[in-house]
Amino acid sequence: MAGESGQWFWNAAQNPFSPNTPAQWEPYSAQDNAKIEQSLKNKDTKAELASHHIFFKERMQVHKSDFQKQRPVKRDPPPPK
Known part of the structure; x- marks a missing residue:
């Protein structure tokens, strides 16, 4: 994570919407993360x-x-200064 950017993640679990399946948060690549942040x-x-x-x-x-292929995403904020 560089500068003021947060890090975005997508849930890579086999069934990301199941309450019985733990989330498997995978980070987006630096390039994709920069696009999302912009x-x-x-x-x-x-x-x-x-x-x-x-x-x-x-x-x-x-x-x-x-459109049926959907997954939750989340963002971790940038680290404090």
Whole structure:
């Protein structure tokens, strides 16, 4: 994590919506994380990655070609100064 940026994660669990399945938070790559952070800074409603959209209000990753493929996302804030 560089500067003022937070780190974004997606839930990689086999069934990310099951209350019985523990979350497996995987970080986005530095490049994708920078895109997400820039979209958030711009107050966009979503960030566009190569094959997914990140919807900020819903905190959801959605596959561009299959809206049924969704996963929760989260953001860890930047570390304190």
